[in-house]
Amino acid sequence: MDCPVVRKFLSLGGDCAEEQEKKGLEKSVKKMNEILSKSSCHKQANKNSHFSLVEVEIINAKTKQKMCTLERVGNTVGISVLKELFQKKYPQFYTSRQSFRLEPRGKSLKDNDTLADLNLTNECILYFKDLGPQVGWSTVFYCEYAGPLLLYLLFYIRLPFIYGSEYAFKPSEHQVVQIAALCHTIHYAKRLLETKFVHRFSHGTMPIANIFRNSVYYWGFAAWMSYFINHPLYTPPCYGDTQIYTGLAIFIFCELGNLSIHLAFKSLRPAGSTKRQIPKPTMNPFTLMFNLVSCPNYTYEAGSWIGFALMTQTVVGLLFAIVGFMQMAQWALGKHRNYRKEFPDYPRTRKAIVPFIL
Numbered sequence: 001m002d003c004p005v006v007r008k009f010l011s012l013g014g015d016c017a018e019e020q021e022k023k024g025l026e027k028s029v030k031k032m033n034e035i036l037s038k039s040s041c042h043k044q045a046n047k048n049s050h051f052s053l054v055e056v057e058i059i060n061a062k063t064k065q066k067m068c069t070l071e072r073v074g075n076t077v078g079i080s081v082l083k084e085l086f087q088k089k090y091p092q093f094y095t096s097r098q099s100f101r102l103e104p105r106g107k108s109l110k111d112n113d114t115l116a117d118l119n120l121t122n123e124c125i126l127y128f129k130d131l132g133p134q135v136g137w138s139t140v141f142y143c144e145y146a147g148p149l150l151l152y153l154l155f156y157i158r159l160p161f162i163y164g165s166e167y168a169f170k171p172s173e174h175q176v177v178q179i180a181a182l183c184h185t186i187h188y189a190k191r192l193l194e195t196k197f198v199h200r201f202s203h204g205t206m207p208i209a210n211i212f213r214n215s216v217y218y219w220g221f222a223a224w225m226s227y228f229i230n231h232p233l234y235t236p237p238c239y240g241d242t243q244i245y246t247g248l249a250i251f252i253f254c255e256l257g258n259l260s261i262h263l264a265f266k267s268l269r270p271a272g273s274t275k276r277q278i279p280k281p282t283m284n285p286f287t288l289m290f291n292l293v294s295c296p297n298y299t300y301e302a303g304s305w306i307g308f309a310l311m312t313q314t315v316v317g318l319l320f321a322i323v324g325f326m327q328m329a330q331w332a333l334g335k336h337r338n339y340r341k342e343f344p345d346y347p348r349t350r351k352a353i354v355p356f357i358l
């Protein structure tokens with residue numbers, strides 16, 4: 001975030017002659033305090049802390065070498081402003097690439113933390129870590145989800161080089177294969193639409209390397225599942241329609257549940273903010289799951305893939321459900337821990353992802 005007020009103030013301090021500076025500084029500090037208290041580019045500092053100018057030495061967290069000193073930084077200024085000052089010295093490190101820490105291996109400081117909040121006064125040291133090239137969070141999601149949607153359908157229509165020319169462009173006649181293609185397509189189309197219209201992410205960017213890692217997972221599993229389900233030798237489930245429609249009912253139920261939770265998350269966060277609240281059920285009955293687990297969107301997502309695996313009766317389908325569940329369980333446990341840490345009144349009976357169990 002750019003803060004012209006701070007920039008103006010800093011340049012003022014640098015230009016003044018020594019005597020004028022002595023006289024003017026007190027006045028400027030007073031004025032600065034007034035302006036900053038109205039400005040949106042910093043967080044209101046600790047009520048007990050007084051405004052002061054701080055010299056911040058920036059050390060490279062990896063090499064431990066000094067990179068620069070940011071002089072005369074107001075202690076009520078947020079880390080986001082510090083990042084802009086640092087970018088002026090190192091333009092290659094744009095703000096979303098920067099992470100500042102109190103310790104070389106410590107946690108990244110938040111953009112709205114102020115030096116006063118962190119009890120940093122007069123002279124202090126911050127460690128800088130380069131997070132590497134960044135890419136927008138939504139871009140990662142579009143890339144992750146558009147791939148599986150299209151890849152699955154290439155096997156469904158049976159491109160000539162996949163199963164041989166005799167099957168080219170002749171989709172399977174098994175009803176379950178058609179239903180599976182529809183479910184898979186709807187699932188990823190839903191995710192793309194949610195990325196565009198529902199999710200309100202709190203992080204703007206993530207390291208570009210994540211695109212490759214996540215895409216390999218989603219694209220790989222979609223192609224693998226689709227290859228077997230659309231294979232000319234594929235055989236429908238042992239228990240026929242009963243199994244197919246049970247799996248389909250579970251899938252539809254869980255997709256609706258997942259969408260409902262995402263809409264509930266949206267309503268918890270005002271547009272443009274990164275506010276996080278304790279999630280609670282809304283008027284939508286699917287959200288009652290919030291009474292039981294912290295991340296019901298993951299519970300429903302896992303349920304969808306269990307339904308899909310049951311419906312198609314494929315080992316790869318089951319494997320995707322298991323791997324996806326393991327990954328989401330790990331995230332859910334982390335989010336659950338954070339909720340409990342952040343909100344002392346967080347409901348004690350809630351589990352992370354599996355009601356009453358995990």
Ligand SMILES: NC(=O)c1ccc[n+]([C@@H]2O[C@H](COP(=O)([O-])OP(=O)(O)OC[C@H]3O[C@@H](n4cnc5c(N)ncnc54)[C@H](OP(=O)(O)O)[C@@H]3O)[C@@H](O)[C@H]2O)c1
Nearest residue numbers: 199200201202203265268269275276277279297298301324
């Ligand atoms: N099959 C699989 O292997 C697999 C794996 C992972 C995810 N998924 C699917 O992808 C979906 C999205 O995944 P995700 O990991 O991004 O889900 P998520 O972290 O639960 O978040 C979904 C959205 O809701 C916001 N949000 C979460 N908790 C909130 C709260 N308490 N208050 C306000 N906003 C909140 C998140 O913002 P933040 O940016 O602040 O987090 C994000 O924008 C999942 O629900 C699931 O359907 C599938």
